[in-house]
Amino acid sequence: MAIERMAIVGKGAVGLLYGSIAAAHLDAGAVTYVMDDARFERHRHDRTLINGVQCDIETLPVSALSGERPFDLIVLATKATSLDQALDTMEALVGPNTCIISLLNGIRSERIIAERFGWQHTVLSVAQGMDAVFLHGELTYTHPGEIRFGAAEETNPGVVDSIAAFFRRAGIPHTVEANIEHRLWTKFMLNVGINQTCMAYGGTYGTATAPGEQNRCFIAAMREAMAVARAEGIELTEQDLGDMVDLIASIDPAGIPSMAQDRVAHRRTEVEEFAGAVIHLAEQHGILVPQNRWLYDRIREIETNW
Ligand SMILES: NC(=O)C1=CN([C@@H]2O[C@H](COP(=O)(O)OP(=O)(O)OC[C@H]3O[C@@H](n4cnc5c(N)ncnc54)[C@H](OP(=O)(O)O)[C@@H]3O)[C@@H](O)[C@H]2O)C=CC1
């Protein structure tokens, strides 16, 4: 099935980044942001900038779509903390052939989506390599990164190809992965390390990759994620770890990951998806994860003091 119309749920760093790239390559009306009515009212008069240029992409409250035909593709780009609410909004957008791709970090969002909408049109994916910062209504980035995705066991044949064909036309950098499960866990390992370290210390990509305490925390937290992944049957390697560290070292040293942006903006973080998930799995497999336990407590402590 050819994808013509994409809805994006989540108009923050990642949603704006890929939505604006797609809108610049496609005809008007091909990209629409959709949100619940209360959020739409809250943001109605926002002036959103992307690298200094105003973003005027169509944005609709979900109630404006009743009776409309379903979208061909839904890109989910909210934080995990509001996934359930985003899925309620998606009910009005999804039809029998709607493809779904989640750019949320962590290893759980696709399973939660599939419990509601099925696996047939849902793929597994990660967004990585960008230096996107969205604060005070402006997205800035120099590297767009890319979306890596692939079929889950029960994804219908053809769904990955349809999304790839659309991304090509939309100018969205992407790679189709033969082993997307491995990529998902590699990205998870990275987020467990870099997101939580920069949040806990108020650090940057530069401070976390320079020798010192932040770097030790970054690497130790990743190693614990690696141990848990292996216990789950995912063979993450030293090469995977090194590649992820190199990726962070290659982007703007002054940049900060999404969780550190949450610290600046006082937004509830995704710690449950990172240290929370590591601790949960570690308990099942009898693995010691002191670095992630410390990060969990420290991040919760910071959140509590806002
Ligand atoms: N930032 C990055 O560089 C990267 C982030 N990620 C992951 O992508 C996901 C999104 O992150 P990011 O873009 O940084 O997050 P942001 O906080 O920048 O943006 C999230 C957006 O989603 C909106 N939102 C929240 N709930 C809903 C809802 N129910 N319906 C519609 N919109 C909603 C928020 O609106 P409001 O402000 O009103 O709450 C906000 O505009 C996260 O899982 C993150 O870990 C992955 C790769 C890179």
Ligand SMILES: CC(C)(CO)C(=O)C(=O)O
């Ligand atoms: C990889 C990284 C750190 C940015 O590309 C990210 O996923 C995030 O900011 O959440």
